[in-house]
Amino acid sequence: MGEFDLIRRFFTRPTPRAVLGVGDDCALLQSAPGMQMAISTDMLVGGRHFFADTDPQVLGHKCLAVNLSDLAACGARPLAFTLALALPEADEAWLAPFAQGLLALADDHGCELIGGDTTRGPLNICITVFGEVPAQGANTRNPLVPTSALLRSGAQVGDDIYASGTLGDAALALQALLGRVALPADVQAQARQRLERPSPRVALGQALRGVASACADVSDGLVGDLGHILERSGLGAEVDVDRVLALLAARAHYPGAAAQFDQVLGTAWNPQNPQALALQCVLAGGDDYELVFCAAPTQRAAVQQAALLSATPVTRIGSMQAAPGLRLVDGRGRSVAPQFASFDHFSAATQTTA
Amino acid sequence: MGEFDLIRRFFTRPTPRAVLGVGDDCALLQSAPGMQMAISTDMLVGGRHFFADTDPQVLGHKCLAVNLSDLAACGARPLAFTLALALPEADEAWLAPFAQGLLALADDHGCELIGGDTTRGPLNICITVFGEVPAQGANTRNPLVPTSALLRSGAQVGDDIYASGTLGDAALALQALLGRVALPADVQAQARQRLERPSPRVALGQALRGVASACADVSDGLVGDLGHILERSGLGAEVDVDRVLALLAARAHYPGAAAQFDQVLGTAWNPQNPQALALQCVLAGGDDYELVFCAAPTQRAAVQQAALLSATPVTRIGSMQAAPGLRLVDGRGRSVAPQFASFDHFSAATQTTA
Numbered sequence: 001m002g003e004f005d006l007i008r009r010f011f012t013r014p015t016p017r018a019v020l021g022v023g024d025d026c027a028l029l030q031s032a033p034g035m036q037m038a039i040s041t042d043m044l045v046g047g048r049h050f051f052a053d054t055d056p057q058v059l060g061h062k063c064l065a066v067n068l069s070d071l072a073a074c075g076a077r078p079l080a081f082t083l084a085l086a087l088p089e090a091d092e093a094w095l096a097p098f099a100q101g102l103l104a105l106a107d108d109h110g111c112e113l114i115g116g117d118t119t120r121g122p123l124n125i126c127i128t129v130f131g132e133v134p135a136q137g138a139n140t141r142n143p144l145v146p147t148s149a150l151l152r153s154g155a156q157v158g159d160d161i162y163a164s165g166t167l168g169d170a171a172l173a174l175q176a177l178l179g180r181v182a183l184p185a186d187v188q189a190q191a192r193q194r195l196e197r198p199s200p201r202v203a204l205g206q207a208l209r210g211v212a213s214a215c216a217d218v219s220d221g222l223v224g225d226l227g228h229i230l231e232r233s234g235l236g237a238e239v240d241v242d243r244v245l246a247l248l249a250a251r252a253h254y255p256g257a258a259a260q261f262d263q264v265l266g267t268a269w270n271p272q273n274p275q276a277l278a279l280q281c282v283l284a285g286g287d288d289y290e291l292v293f294c295a296a297p298t299q300r301a302a303v304q305q306a307a308l309l310s311a312t313p314v315t316r317i318g319s320m321q322a323a324p325g326l327r328l329v330d331g332r333g334r335s336v337a338p339q340f341a342s343f344d345h346f347s348a349a350t351q352t353t354a
Numbered sequence: 355m356g357e358f359d360l361i362r363r364f365f366t367r368p369t370p371r372a373v374l375g376v377g378d379d380c381a382l383l384q385s386a387p388g389m390q391m392a393i394s395t396d397m398l399v400g401g402r403h404f405f406a407d408t409d410p411q412v413l414g415h416k417c418l419a420v421n422l423s424d425l426a427a428c429g430a431r432p433l434a435f436t437l438a439l440a441l442p443e444a445d446e447a448w449l450a451p452f453a454q455g456l457l458a459l460a461d462d463h464g465c466e467l468i469g470g471d472t473t474r475g476p477l478n479i480c481i482t483v484f485g486e487v488p489a490q491g492a493n494t495r496n497p498l499v500p501t502s503a504l505l506r507s508g509a510q511v512g513d514d515i516y517a518s519g520t521l522g523d524a525a526l527a528l529q530a531l532l533g534r535v536a537l538p539a540d541v542q543a544q545a546r547q548r549l550e551r552p553s554p555r556v557a558l559g560q561a562l563r564g565v566a567s568a569c570a571d572v573s574d575g576l577v578g579d580l581g582h583i584l585e586r587s588g589l590g591a592e593v594d595v596d597r598v599l600a601l602l603a604a605r606a607h608y609p610g611a612a613a614q615f616d617q618v619l620g621t622a623w624n625p626q627n628p629q630a631l632a633l634q635c636v637l638a639g640g641d642d643y644e645l646v647f648c649a650a651p652t653q654r655a656a657v658q659q660a661a662l663l664s665a666t667p668v669t670r671i672g673s674m675q676a677a678p679g680l681r682l683v684d685g686r687g688r689s690v691a692p693q694f695a696s697f698d699h700f701s702a703a704t705q706t707t708a
Contacts, residue, residue, distance in 0.1 A: 019390055019489075019493065019496065019499045019503075020493075020495055020501070020503070020505070024428070024495075024505055024506050025394060025425075025427035025506070026392035026394045026424055026425060026427070026428040026485070026503065027392070027394070028392055028393070028487070028501055029391045029393060030385075030391065030489055030499070031384075031385050031391070033387070036373055036382050036383065036384040037382065037384065037385070037391065038381070039380055039382075039383060039436060039468065039482075040379060040381070040436075041436040041437075041438050041469060041470060041482060042438070042471050043475075043478070043480060045473055046475075047475075048473065048474060048475050070379040070380050071379075071380060073379035073380070074378070074382075082482055084396070084480045084482075085397070086397055086399050114393065115393060115394060115395060116395060117395050117396050119397055119398075119399055119402065119403070120399070121397075121399030121400075121401075121402050121476070121478065122399070122475070122476040122478070124397070124399075124476070124478045124480075126397060126471075126478075126480035128395060128436055128482040131380070133382070135373075135384055141374055142373065142374065145373045147373055147374070149373075149374070149380065149382055151374070151378055152377075152379070153378070215379075216379055217379055232377065
């Protein structure tokens with residue numbers, strides 16, 4: 001099958017929203033009046049971001065999900081995306097389910113495939129996604145140009161910090177797949193679902209426009225991604241580890257409850273600290289595709305309203321402070337100082353953010 | 355060096371045009387009122403699109419040039435781009451010149467780097483580029499949404515066909531680099547320049563808005579890319595091979611002139627047809643990044659004016675016809691029917707378009 005046949009067969013679809021879709025030198029996209037385009041790009045490499053034998057339908061879902069999660073973090077409404085694909089061979093048995101997983105999620109979010117590129121090479125998937133936000137509101141990076149996008153830079157001292165959904169289950173599933181920990185079958189199945197089919201928090205992100213002061217998506221781990229907010233806002237934070245630990249769904253639902261989880265799984269992981277596995281997963285696991293965001297305490301009702309509107313649970317996990325750095329405390333306010341690495345694609349050495 | 359340090363060091367730059375550049379979950383770009391966004395994405399794979407030891411500065415230039423060429427083909431003004439990069443290692447000695455070549459061309463075209471992604475993996479460069487065109491004029495693909503973008507689909511029976519600049523020299527340089535043909539040193543140097551530092555015809559593309567009826571860039575070879583116009587316009591064409599042959603700069607400037615070129619180089623290539631090498635390069639060579647476009651005969655003065663305004667030579671090479679297919683004729687109108695393959699990344703077999 002030739003390159004052009006491939007594109008036609010699997011990736012040419014109607015694009016009612018775009019002025020022009022796949023098939024010309026460029027696609028054409030027109031913003032509605034008063035809107036801005038939010039743009040993000042992510043590259044996933046076979047053998048690095050996913051196992052070479054990953055179910056292609058799962059992979060199709062996930063590679064768009066990680067991009068939609070970036071739009072969610074900005075509060076943008078998804079519009080369209082482009083797909084560049086390097087494949088070792090034009091294998092229909094791989095392409096058909098990949099396209100199915102990809103386009104099913106695209107349809108769920110009304111996000112049109114408007115263009116792309118296919119070539120032969122080591123498996124590599126690069127998606128660039130386009131969303132829109134109203135061009136009004138305070139822009140903490142550039143006061144001259146209004147935007148309603150949620151930025152990492154808008155957090156204020158005293159703001160509450162929230163996380164959406166659950167955290168750490170994707171990382172736990174990965175540890176199990178790598179054979180480093182054994183989970184009960186149903187716990188593993190649920191955790192693996194979180195690893196393979198993340199649900200980008202697109203509705204929550206949009207509902208938080210005008211409510212949250214800063215937002216990021218949790219792709220590299222909570223500590224690292226909250227760290228981006230701290231850095232861009234020039235602030236520090238205190239996070240309640242007990243509240244965060246409760247966000248590990250596998251631990252909360254473990255047969256016999258959380259203490260049992262820590263005892264059985266955690267001890268095998270680190271006998272000195274039975275909670276170490278759970279902490280590592282929730283704080284630095286990565287692949288969660290949840291949102292971490294800040295909002296003034298006066299916005300607590302509005303945050304709950306946004307959570308309700310978007311049918312997405314949110315949990316208050318800490319607060320922003322003037323003193324730089326991230327402080328982890330337990331439920332009684334006592335400092336806990338584990339060294340958790342955020343994922344960095346080019347650092348062999350462990351980077352500690354805590 | 356960590357991923358974030360890398361990005362900061364080489365790829366974080368002021369973005370006066372974008373609402374928000376590198377450093378958040380998304381970049382923000384706002385179209386001027388009445389404008390549409392033209393979007394194109396290209397993925398270049400090490401060892402496939404370029405030699406693994408290619409000078410990184412040359413590579414930086416080229417990987418943006420091929421994207422700007424897509425904007426040129428639509429008549430769009432460049433605005434911004436994103437860069438996704440998979441690298442075997444974070445090698446500063448490679449990254450510094452790569453960034454230099456990339457950003458020098460970006461600056462030449464006022465095209466801002468607004469976002470990206472870096473990861474470890476087999477060398478892969480994926481750029482998505484954004485330009486703008488006025489949202490007015492006839493849209494041959496979708497009559498309901500006006501656009502002034504040049505599309506592949508607008509050609510009419512009787513339209514002249516033009517090519518910009520020179521054709522085939524990049525392909526000839528590649529043959530020489532592969533050791534399949536020997537060129538005099540100065541001829542080889544000029545041809546290699548065309549292979550390594552293509553000049554996307556961005557100014558010509560914009561000058562052709564409202565003048566050309568259809569346009570494509572020549573990236574995979576004239577026959578293949580003109581073929582896209584034929585297919586999308588539902589027409590055929592006749593192309594004067596003698597006029598096209600004259601566009602091979604290396605042949606025109608060969609010491610002792612074109613006949614000598616055919617004799618010395620062509621015979622070594624194909625003794626039965628001394629012109630075969632030159633024809634293969636100009637018709638199916640690829641990597642030219644020129645424009646092939648159509649315009650009504652009533653627009654001849656306007657086409658010349660566009661060429662003058664953009665300081666880009668254009669040559670009339672044929673005309674559009676109702677009968678499907680591409681007919682190659684010599685200067686005396688006699689049919690010549692070589693089998694020229696356009697480049698297809700997934701076809702092992704030769705595809706003939708002629």
